Amino acid sequence: MIKIITRKYVGKENVYDIGVERDHNFVIKNGLIASNCFNKSHSTAYAYVTYQTAYLKANYPLEYMAALLTANSGDTDKVQKYISTCMSMNIQIEPPDINRSGVDFTPVGGKILFGFSAVRNVGQNAIAATLEARNEGGAFKSLADFCDRVDLRTVNRRTLESLIYCGAFDKIESNRQQLIQDLELVYDWAQSRARDKASGQGNLFDLLGGLSSSNDNKTNNAFETAPKAKPVNDYPPQEKLRLEKELLGFYVSDHPLKALRQVASLLTPINLSQLGEQREDTKLCVVVMLNGVKKVMTKKGDAMAILQIEDLTSQTEAVVFPKTYERISFLLQVDVRLIIWGKLDRRDEQIQLIVEDAEPVETVQMVMVELNPQQAANIEELHRLKTILQEQSGDKEKSKMPVIGIIQTEHSRKLVRLGWQFCVQDARITVQALQNARFPAHLRPLTGG
Template sequence: MAKIVSRQSLGVQPVYDIGVAQDHNFLLADGQVAANCFNKSHSTAYGFVTFQTAYLKANYPVEYMAALLTSNSGDQDKVQMHIANCIAMGIEVFPPDINRSLVDFTPEGKSILFGLSAVRNVGLGAIECILRNREADGPFQSLAELCDRVDLHAVNRRALEALILSGALDTIDPNRNQLVQDLSLVIDWAQGRAKDREIGQGNLFDMIMGGGDSPETSPAAGYETAPKAPLVADFDSQEKLRQEKELLGFYISDHPLKSVQRPARILAPINLSELHEQPDNVTLSAIIILAGVKPVITKKGDRMAIVQLEDLTGQAEAVVFPKSFERIGQHIVADKRLMIWGKVDRRDDRVQFIIDDAEPIEDVRMVMVELDPRLAGDIEQQHRLRNVIRSNQGDDPKYARVPVIAVIGVNQQRQFVRLGAQFRVKDPEAAVNALVKADFKAKATPLISA
C-alpha cells in the first residue's frame, strides 16, 4: 500500500475530459457545471493496466482466461459468458478432474480445467485433503484407492458423489452410474480398512495381495479386493448434462445447443449476453434452452409463464403473456430447445425478453433459393423474387417466421445471404412451390438434420 508523505501544488495541469453518458448533477455553488475529469496520472495508470491486460490475453490466452474465470467464479452469468468466449477463442473448458484439477480454474496446455472448488457440496477442507494426498502419493487409480487414501470425515459421501456426477472421476471410470452404485460399498470397505490400520491389524486378503505379512508392503495392496455393485449401464447423455448443470451450474462436457451453434449462424440470432444492447420495439430471435419455467395464473384465470432462458453465452429472464401462451404453451417446458421471437422490455433497470412466438429447434425450417451470380444483381430478378416471397407471408406478415436464404454461386464459391426479416414466409412448402413455379430453384431444409 502506498503512503503519502508530502504534497505540493503544481499549479494548473492538463486533464482529460472523459465525458458523461447522460445528465449529471455536477453543479458547483456558483452555477457552473464541473466536467467529469481524470488527471494525467490517473488516465495513464488506467491506460497501462489496459495495455497489460491486452498483452496477457494476446500472448497467454489460456492462463488469462483461467484467471478471469477464477476471479468471476462467484458470478454465474459472467462465468458462462467467459466460457463462451473461451470456446470462440478455441480454448476448451473441461469438467474438473480428480487427478489434474487444482482449487480454482486450472490452465493445462491449450485447455482449462474446472477447479474442484466449482463442484457444489465439495468444501475447501475436502479439496485440501485430496490435493495433499495426490501430491504425496500420486494420482488416484480407482474409486477404492481414493476412498482408502483420503480422510472420509473430510471427504464425505456427499462430496464423493458430487465429484462422480460432475465428471471429476471420468478418467478413473467413465461409467458414472457404476461409480455411484459402488460408492456405498467402497466407503464401508475403506472405513473398515481405516479402523484396522488404527489398531495395527491388517486384513488377510490385503496381506496376500500385497505379497507380504504387513498391509504396508504395497501402497496399492488390497484395492483389488474392494467390493463392487452389479454392473449397470451408464447414465444417458442428457442425464449426465443435467447432473453437471446441477453441480457445476453449467453444461461442461457438452451443451444441448452446441450442435446447433454452427448451422444457426445463418439465422443471425442474438446472444443472451448481448440482450441489454438490443434496441426496443424490434422483433428479435434467439436460440435457447429453457433452464426453468414458472407457470402463472392471472387474475382472469389465463395461463402465462415466467421462464429462464439460457444459451451458450449466458442467461436471461423472459415472459410469455397469456395471448402468446395460448398459441405456444405446449412448447414452454423445462429443458426444451427452442427458437424464440420477441422483443426486449426494460423496466426498473431490468432487461427481459417478451416471447411472442416459439418453435422447437427440431422443427425450424428455412427456404433456400439458388441464384445465379450473373442474375443476382438484376433488378427485375429481385423484384420477381420479392413478389413471390411477399405473396407467401400469410394474412399477417408479422407471424411469418420462416427465413429465406439466398444461395449465390455454385460449389465452393457459394455465398449464403439471409434476406431481411420483412422477407420471411409462413409456410415453407407453399413458398417453395411458388418459387419453383416462378422458375427459381428452391427447397425447404431443416436447421438441423434429424
Template sequence: DLLRRAMGKKKVEEMAKQRASFVAGCAETHDIPEAQANRIFDLLEKFAGYGFNKSHAAAYAVVAYQTAWLKAHHPVEFLSAMCTNDMGDTSKLSVLIGEAKAMGIDVLPPDINESRVNFAPARGGEVIRYGLAAIKGVGEAAVEAMLEARDEGESFTSLNDLCHRVDLRAVNRKVLEALIKAGACDGFGHTRASLVAQIERTLSRASSDAADKARGQETLFGMLDADQPEADDIPAALRNMAEWPNAEKLAHEKELLGFYVSGHPLEPFLGLIDSYATHSVSQLAELPGRTIVRVAGLVSEVRRGISRKTDKPYCIATVEDLQAEFGVLCVNENYQKFNELLEVNQPLMFVGEVNNTEDVPKIFPQDIFPIEDAPKRFTKQVHLRFKVEGMPKDTLEGVRELAEAHHGSVPLYLCLRQPDGTSVFVEADERYNVAPGSEFQAAANDRFGPDTYYVKVDTDLPEPQRRFHKNVNRDSQ
C-alpha cells in the same frame, strides 16, 4: 448539498432545477455576474456527466495497462486467475470461458488427477484446467484432502483407490457424487452412472478398512483379498452400467459447473436451427425494437408468479443457445397457451417480437413450439440433390422407396446437377409428397450421400401484434 447530490447521482432534471439557485447565490454572495455564473454552472454540469479526479483516472489507467499486458503475454495464467476470481458467479464464468475459447485456449473439465484447488494452467501451460473447488458441493477442505493424498503418492486409479487414500471425514458421499457428476472421475474408465452406483459400497469398504487400520488390526478376509484384483470387489452389474441419457448427463454438468462440458443439449438440433430460425440469439440485441423473429434456444431458467397489479399469473423464462441468451415474458393469453411448454432444459423455437429496452433482449411470443416441429410447420419443399454424371441406375427406385417410407404433405423435388454446373428440377407426383424432418434427412443422406437432403423454408413472419401495457413486466415482479 442538493447540488452535490444531483451531481453524484447524475440526475439531469435535478441539475437543471439547481441552476437558478446557483446563479442567484453567486450574485448574492460573491457579486458574480449572471453570465459568468452560468458558465461556471456549465462546467459543473459537464463534469457531472462522467467525471474522475486525475489521481483516480491515473490509478485506473495503470491497472488497465497491467491487466492488458498480462492478457497479451500470459493469457492462460491471466484467464485462470480471472476464472478463479469469479468462480462463484456462473454468468461471469461463462463469459470468461467464452473469451478463452475465442483466444484459442481450451478450458478443460475438472479432473481428479490434474485439477488443483482453483483454475490453473495445465499441460505445459497450454490449457486451463477447471478447479475442483469450483464444483458446487465440493468444498476447499475436501479438495485439500484429495490433493494432499495425490501429491504424497501417485495418481488415483479408481474410485476405490480414491476412497482408501483420502480423509473420508472431508471427502464424503456428497463430495464424491458431485465429483463424478461433474466429470472429474471420468478417467477411472467407468460410466458416471456406474461410479455413482458404486459410491455407497466403496465408501463402506474404505471406512471399514480405515477403522481396522486405526486399531492396528487386519481382518483375515482383508489379508486374503489383498492379492485379488480390485474390480472383483464390485459386482459386474455396478461396474458395467450404461451411461445416463445425454440430457441428464449435461444437466448435471450445468448444475455443478455452471456450463456444459461434454456437449450442449442443443447440438442435436443445430441443423434444424440453422435451417429454420431467421436469427441467432446473439443477433437479437442488434435488431430494432418490435422486429419479429423466429429464434431457437434451450430454456435455462423459469420464474412464475402472480402479478400484483392484475392478480393474474405470469411466466418469465431465460432461453440460451451456445453463445447468448434472451428473456421470454408470457402473460394473459400467452400464459395460458405456452406456460406448460416453458420448462428448464426444453429445446424450443420462438416466434415473436423483440424488445431491446433492457440489457438482455426479450421476446414477446406469438408462438412457441418444440424445435423438432419446425420442419412440418415451415418446409415449403424438400429437394434431393444428385449429380447426373455417375448417378446409379437404381437411384429413382431408391427415391420412390424413401418417399413412400416418409410419406407426408410437402412436395418433393429432384435437383439434377449437370456437368456444366446447371441444375434441372423435377417435381415428383403429389403421391410422393414427404414428411420433412431429421429422420428423412438422415435416411436420404445415408442412402445417397452427404448433403443430398435440402429444404426450401418459409421465412415469412407474422406482423407485430398489439400488446399489453408496457409496464406489465415491471408490475408483475
C-alpha cells in the same frame, strides 16, 4: 497523488470531465485550484491496465482466461460469458479431473481445466484432503483407490456423488452410473478399512502386502479387492449434461446447443449476451435452452409464465403473456431446446425478452433458395424473388419461417439470411412457389446436417 489542504467556496461552477474547459473547484495550498487532477490520473491508469490485459489476452490467452474465470467464479453470468469467449478463441474448457484439477481454473495442455472449488458440495477441506492424498500417493487408479486413500470424514458421500456426476472420475471410468452404483459398496468398504487402520488392525491382504519383498515393485493393491456393483448402462447424454450443469452451473463437457451453433448464428445473429445493446421493441429470434418455467396468475386470473433461458453466451429472463401462453404452454418444458420469436422490453432498468411465439428446434424448417452470382447481381431476378416471398408472407404476425439464400460460385458457397420482412408463413408452400418460378429451393431442418 494530490492532498487537499483546504476547501474554499468559490461560487457555483460547472464541473467538467476529461478535456475540461474550466478548472475544478478543488482548492489546494496557497489558494491554488487543482485542475483536472482526478480524471487525468485515473484515465491514464485505466488506459495502462487496458493495455496490460490486452497484451496478456493476446500473448497468454490460456493463462489470462483461466485467471479471468477464477476471479469471477462466483458470478454465473460472467463465467458463462467468458466460457463463450473461450469457445470463440478455440480454447476448450474441460470438466474437473480427479487426477489433474487444482483448486481453481488451471491451464493444462492447451485447455482450461475446471477447478474443484467451482464444484458444488465440494468444500475447501475436501479439496485439501484430495490434493494431499494425490500428492503423497500419486494418481488415483479407481474410485476404490480414491476412497481408500482420502479421509472419508472430510470427503463425504455427497461430495463423492458430486465429483462423479460432474465428470471428475471420467478418465478413470466413463460410466457415471456404474460409479454411483459402485459407490454404495465401495464407501462402506473404505470406511471399514479406515476403522481397522485406526484400531491398529489389518486384514489378510494388508499383511501379505507388508510381507512382500522390498525388491518387488509390484505391491498388492488393496483397492483391487473392493466390492463392485453389477454392470449397468450409463446415464443418457441429456441426463449427464443436466447433472453436470446442476453441479457446475454450466454445461462443460458438451452443450445441447453446441451442434446448432453454426446454423443458429446465421438464423439468429443476436445472442443473449447482446440483448443490452439492442433498442427497445427490437424484433428478435433466439435459439435457447429452457432452464426454468414459473407459472404466474394475473389479477384477472389469466395464466402467464416467466422463463429462464440460456444460449451459448448467457442466461436471461423471458416473459410469456397470457394470450401467447395459452397457445404455446404445452411447449414450455424444462431442458427443451426452443427457437423463440419476440421483442425486447426495458422495464426498471431490467432487460426482458417478451415471447411472441416459440417452436421446438427439431420441428423448425428453413427455406433454402439457391442463387448463382448472375442472379444475385440481377435486379430483375431479385425483384422477382422479392415478389414471391412477399406473396408468401401472409399474416406478418405469423410469418416467422426464415429464408436463407445460398449463393454458389465455382470456388465458394455463401449463406445469407434474408431480412425479417421476407419471413414466410408456410415453408412448404413457399418452396413449391419458388420451384414453380424456377428458383432452386428446398427445406432444411434446423437440426439437420
